[in-house]
Amino acid sequence: VQLVESGGGSVQAGGSLALSCEASRVPYSRICMGWFRVVPGKEREGVAAISTGTAGSGTTYYGDSAKGRFTISHNNARKTITEYLQMNCLEPEDTAMYYCAANLRYSGSLCQTKFLGGEFGNWAQGTQVTVS
Numbered sequence: 001v002q003l004v005e006s007g008g009g010s011v012q013a014g015g016s017l018a019l020s021c022e023a024s025r026v027p028y029s030r031i032c033m034g035w036f037r038v039v040p041g042k043e044r045e046g047v048a049a050i051s052t053g054t055a056g057s058g059t060t061y062y063g064d065s066a067k068g069r070f071t072i073s074h075n076n077a078r079k080t081i082t083e084y085l086q087m088n089c090l091e092p093e094d095t096a097m098y099y100c101a102a103n104l105r106y107s108g109s110l111c112q113t114k115f116l117g118g119e120f121g122n123w124a125q126g127t128q129v130t131v132s
Contacts, residue, residue: 001025001122005100008127011090015131019085021100021124026081029053032103032111033074033083034120037096037129047098048072049115051107052081061112065093090131100124 007019023033034049049061050072060072069090074083083100101120103111114120 001027001102001104003100003102003122003124005098005124005127007085008098008129010130010132013091013131015090016086016088017090017129018087019098019100019127019129021083023081023083023100023102023122024079026079026102026104028104028107029076029081030107031081032106032114032120033081034101034103034111034115035072035083035085035098036101036118036120037094037098038126039096044118045096046115046118048085049111050074050083051109051111052076052083053107059108059111061115087129090129092131094129095131096129097126098129099126 035047046063051059071086102122103120
């Protein structure tokens with residue numbers, strides 16, 4: 001499985017950014033995908049996760065900082081799953097390196113458990129988000 005992120009960049013406070021992550025060569029349609037962020041000197045933080053299934057569906061989970069401002073979604077194609085993170089009302093505190101991740105072994109309600117524990121085995125390269 002290969003994860004490739006796109007999006008990110010710089011934005012003024014109050015603005016919006018969108019991230020996307022394409023997971024290719026995925027053997028299953030139902031997996032758990034998530035977004036995490038890292039600020040130097042701080043612990044990794046779970047932003048959002050989604051249990052994938054039919055495109056447009058999927059149970060979502062959010063970290064406290066993302067609730068009400070960020071939206072995770074996904075799309076399924078043959079052996080390719082793309083997840084998106086729409087980030088609105090961005091604040092300087094959202095400045096971080098954002099990482100897309102996938103857990104191929106779990107989906108459904110266990111996706112939340114894995115998200116809370118950061119238990120994802122596949123990670124993308126990361127993309128910087130800067131809010132000023």
